[in-house]
Amino acid sequence: MKLVVFLFAVFTVVTAQAQGGWTKSKGEGYYQISYTGFASDQYYNLDGELLTTNEFAQSSVVVYGEYGLGSNIALVTNFVGFRWNGFESTETVSGIGDLYLAIQYALKKGKLPISLTLGPEIPTGRSELFAQSKTISFEKINLPTGDGEWNVRAFLAASYPFQKLPIYISSHVTWNFRTTYDNTKLSDQYGAGFEVGYNPIKPLWLIAKTGILGSPGTPASGVDFVRGEGTSFGSTDFVASYKLWNNFSIMTGVRFFNDFIVQKANMYDGTNYTFGIAYQLQKSELPE
């Protein structure tokens, strides 16, 4: 069971959000630092039309953590420690990103754990960051490393570990309550997902996930694309994690986008790659 919880946490780092039904017990923790990046010239506009643009590249160093504060409550955080944005036609600009800080509450424990995670995403990132064109002196483009607005993310998740198989399944629904940036109300975002984890040999976990992200209503106009206004897509992740020694593990993941359920809109369609190192703080190792 611990392994299931451990690997689930690995997976959440790939998606940068908590999505499992398990809640860390008091004194237990999980921490991961990962690097993720993609490059693409395939941009879907707000109407879902595909454009070929100059290539856009984004990469990030992300710190993720869970820490049990009590028997039913844990602290969950996700911090974009550094992010690089740039087009092939511009310089690359960079800075720290936003900080998500949430409380996860165990609504139900046992064989079918259910948890609710709720907390703000604090706009610690650079909300205005202009990249200079390499070709024309007066051209610049805004590529912020944070969306510049306070928002509150809620996750409701449930998990089920099979008793006689080295497999677990999880599903989640999420809602992101967004506020305003530069006097413009940004659209809320909804999401849902399902994942399967498989443990073929003791140190190795393989995880597959599918999910959607969408925005209800009509997106606000005049908002630059990096803030995710009107963004929607489906995604599929494949993640592998291998426990190297003690409580350290390495992981890698790949993400593909699709339009099976919701259309791709306001997003660059490029394969994401993630590499990370994780540390599991187990209760048994805490000082008495």
Add this chain to the structure above:
Amino acid sequence: MKKILIPFVLLTFCFSGCSEDDDSTPQTIIVDSSMPSGTFTPNRMGTFVEQNGTGSAGMAELGTDDQGTQFLRFSDSFTSNFATGTITVYLSESDALMFDPGNGNPTLQIVGPVTSGGEKFFRINPSAGNELDHVILWCGSAAIPFGYAELN
């Protein structure tokens, strides 16, 4: 709790600030900001057609002032998506830009940047011929069209 905070504090110090790279020198384009002398008289005009959800709207007029100098005017109602960054204005032979730098981009002429809505004047130098019958709003960094107006 210390174990939680230390990684964030370290990262914040390590990565604080903003780094930028710049390994090439962009082409410097001088924009003539002079205004029409006397009355501006439009010869050709068109309405902006929005592209890619940018909200581009308003009128474009190509004409001359009392001294015969050619100007492009955007109407009071002109608007677009300025949050993304610089929008570059071009005169073009078609509603889509066709860059051909190897031959001096013969089918288009760069006009200048626009960063806000409302009335604008751009001096056109050298004067544009009748074959340049479209005004194009172009996000050059991303290579995404924001809108165009056909001049008739």
